[in-house]
Amino acid sequence: MATSAVASHGHPPTTTGLDHRKVAIWAFIGSECMLFTSLISTYLVYKGRSVNGPFPHEVCNPPQCATQLKPILNIPVTSVSTFVLLMSSLAMVLALAAVENKDKPGWAGTGPWGRALASSRLWLLMTAILGATFLGFQAFEFTSFVHEGLTIRQNLFGSSFFTLTGFHGAHVTVGVLWLLTLLAIDVRRGLGPKDALLVDISALYWHFVDVVWIAIFTLVYLIR
Amino acid sequence: MAHDTHDSGHSSTSHADHAAMGEVHEHPNWGTYKWVALILSVITVIEVWIYYVPAFVASRLFVPVLLTMSAIKFAIVVMFYMHLKYDHKLFRALFTGPLAIAIVTLIVLLFLFGHLSIHTG
Numbered sequence: 190m191a192t193s194a195v196a197s198h199g200h201p202p203t204t205t206g207l208d209h210r211k212v213a214i215w216a217f218i219g220s221e222c223m224l225f226t227s228l229i230s231t232y233l234v235y236k237g238r239s240v241n242g243p244f245p246h247e248v249c250n251p252p253q254c255a256t257q258l259k260p261i262l263n264i265p266v267t268s269v270s271t272f273v274l275l276m277s278s279l280a281m282v283l284a285l286a287a288v289e290n291k292d293k294p295g296w297a298g299t300g301p302w303g304r305a306l307a308s309s310r311l312w313l314l315m316t317a318i319l320g321a322t323f324l325g326f327q328a329f330e331f332t333s334f335v336h337e338g339l340t341i342r343q344n345l346f347g348s349s350f351f352t353l354t355g356f357h358g359a360h361v362t363v364g365v366l367w368l369l370t371l372l373a374i375d376v377r378r379g380l381g382p383k384d385a386l387l388v389d390i391s392a393l394y395w396h397f398v399d400v401v402w403i404a405i406f407t408l409v410y411l412i413r
Numbered sequence: 414m415a416h417d418t419h420d421s422g423h424s425s426t427s428h429a430d431h432a433a434m435g436e437v438h439e440h441p442n443w444g445t446y447k448w449v450a451l452i453l454s455v456i457t458v459i460e461v462w463i464y465y466v467p468a469f470v471a472s473r474l475f476v477p478v479l480l481t482m483s484a485i486k487f488a489i490v491v492m493f494y495m496h497l498k499y500d501h502k503l504f505r506a507l508f509t510g511p512l513a514i515a516i517v518t519l520i521v522l523l524f525l526f527g528h529l530s531i532h533t534g
Contacts, residue, residue, distance in 0.1 A: 205501075205503060207501055207503065207504075211504070212503065212504075212507070215503075215504045215507040215508055216507050218507075218508060219507050219508055219510065219511035219512070220511065222508070222511045222512045222515045223511055223514065223515045223518075225515075226515035226516065226518060226519050227515075227518075229519065230518065230519045230522045230523070230527075233519070233522075233523060233527050233528070234522055234523065234526045234527045236527070236528070237528070264461065264464060265461075268457065268461045271457060272454065272457060275450065275453050275454065275457065276450065278450075278490060278494050279446060279447075279449075279450040279494075281494070282446050282494050283443070283446065286440070286442075286443070286446075289440075297443070306443060392494075392495075393495055396490055396491075396494045396495045397495070399490055399494075400486075400487050400490050400491060400495075403483055403486045403487050403490065404483060404487065406460075406483075407460065407479050407480065407482070407483035408483075411460055411461070411464050411479050412475075412476055412479055412480075413470065
């Protein structure tokens with residue numbers, strides 16, 4: 190079995206028969222689950238304990254705030270950015286499918302949509318653009334918060350919120366750079382089925398960033 | 414559109430080997446991905462919609478319903494986009510093990526320090 194694994198998968202024989210790189214990315218994602226849960230726990234433990242405003246969902250009246258401040262979280266904008274990140278996951282699975290099936294002409298159909306589905310460059314680029322758009326929304330949100338008086342040092346909400354969402358934004362940034370690297374490789378020499386594992390690993394990372402945001406969106410933005 | 418995790422050039426023998434190891438490689442196709450994206454979008458719309466319904470926000474169902482919908486979205490992405498439903502059970506263990514520990518830790522912390530804490534005097 191080990192010998193056939195070398196022949197068909199292009200990775201050395203392992204005791205599990207699985208590629209070590211894929212085992213490693215799942216182990217990494219498992220550890221990342223713990224990291225983000227610790228950050229989310231911190232946010233939830235400190236929730237509602239800020240002495241000074243601005244507050245996430247409540248109006249801040251004097252004397253807690255010099256002037257009356259409205260709830261600071263902008264749900265419509267964050268909802269759009271959440272939708273953008275969800276759609277980037279769709280683009281990512283289509284990029285992986287295109288790479289895995291590159292040696293099967295016509296697998297996605299022959300029309301314009303079929304040709305688009307089969308283009309790994311298109312979907313890698315689309316995923317990177319959607320990820321960058323999400324980062325743009327986050328930059329807008331952070332900037333507007335600072336203008337409204339919420340900084341990382343303002344109160345417990347600011348400290349835990351910026352730490353949590355900042356860590357997530359840093360992960361998205363790494364993901365976008367990773368995607369752009371894959372796109373550059375695809376443009377230079379083309380990605381094919383033999384590279385599917387590389388794209389699969391980056392896809393797993395990207396989807397993990399997406400599921401973390403699913404949790405953050407509900408726990409931080411929607412639950413009052 | 415049958416995909417393989419590592420390589421598209423699998424022989425039937427290789428598939429049989431992996432099936433014997435509990436590693437299944439049949440990934441979803443565009444049709445499935447499209448429906449998954451639609452379901453995720455609809456759930457997100459419902460989440461945001463109920464946020465703006467004051468009567469529902471005031472009810473005891475608000476938090477459980479939001480948490481349930483979030484968990485469903487989480488599970489759908491993990492199963493279908495991360496292909497955990499179709500992959501080797503070791504990967505499932507590597508993900509769900511730490512996730513379970515993390516969730517238990519979160520709940521315990523909320524009981525100790527957060528809104529679920531019990532004040533005994």
